[in-house]
Amino acid sequence: MNLPSLLLEEAVNELSKFPGIGKKSALRMVLHLLKNNPEDSDKLGQAIIKMRNNIRFCQTCGNVSDHEECNICTNQLRNRQTLCVVEDLRDVMAIENTGQFGGLYHVLGGVVSPIDGIGPDKLNIESLFARLTSGEITEVVMALPATVEGDTTMFFLSKRLSDYPVRISTISRGIAVGGSLEYADEITLGRAMSGRVPYEV
């Protein structure tokens, strides 16, 4: 891309490092900034810098937080026997929105992905086992993505978790509520069939 300004080029290059944003989208973003006041760009730039330099990760669960411990870990009303292992912050938010889980979380910060060079050592995994040694936790629910990487991570975790006296479970896979069978893919439908549950009214 042959840009007429070095300043513009640098901003486009930096913005195009985001996943899913190419040079053209980055240029569109920069032109949007140019149409607005410099103060708006200052606010954006400062918000990014301030966020990245001052944000903390909860020392217990690894979730993003403004404090040493996150609001969920410090909430004494939550069930402290059940621990849900998730990939990142968005999964915590999604599960919290369902209102169906009152336990604690453990945020891995990613999933095992050898192709991207992400091994278990790059994830927030050791602190998970450290949490289990106290014996307070009786069940670990693995709520990881239904992908090859998610399955690999669950396999790894379940092997290590078997050393601890905890029940290990995973969220159920199947046909989405409101979804028709004919549009479901074969693997999902197959799993829904093999993992059929007693019908309860």
Next chain:
Amino acid sequence: MNLPSLLLEEAVNELSKFPGIGKKSALRMVLHLLKNNPEDSDKLGQAIIKMRNNIRFCQTCGNVSDHEECNICTNQLRNRQTLCVVEDLRDVMAIENTGQFGGLYHVLGGVVSPIDGIGPDKLNIESLFARLTSGEITEVVMALPATVEGDTTMFFLSKRLSDYPVRISTISRGIAVGGSLEYADEITLGRAMSGRVPYEV
């Protein structure tokens, strides 16, 4: 969105001000920043702030530039009789890439759009007429988008341009090179038919 950190929320809010980026995409972008070093976020933030505060617009054509005048306006090898009016920087880049235009540009910085509150007074239009008073320019090519807003702008410009001794032209509309007739929309095909040109080998 119920985010666990105010710093995170501020960064998400600022990023979601970009057109086409909602809260979910902004959160994805922020999580990407959190996976990388703080230095990367500093670079991004600084690039945005520096770009917006130090960038200049060519005082002749209105194009983005690092200097008082852009490279195209100062290039004495270009044809100074023909002026091409475009919406923004991206159009200059697109036309330059064709290699079919050797004249000068005038960048409006937008098109007339009453629905968005953008009247001719908000665009870089008066300086266009100022450029024409010298009498050096003999042709103005309007290369504006084929939208209602683009057409409105062209209508407005052509009215005002008729006071000056210049030829007024517009880029041709028609079937794209390599495009088949059956897939063209009716308006484009109709325009291509009514605006037919002599066949030359």
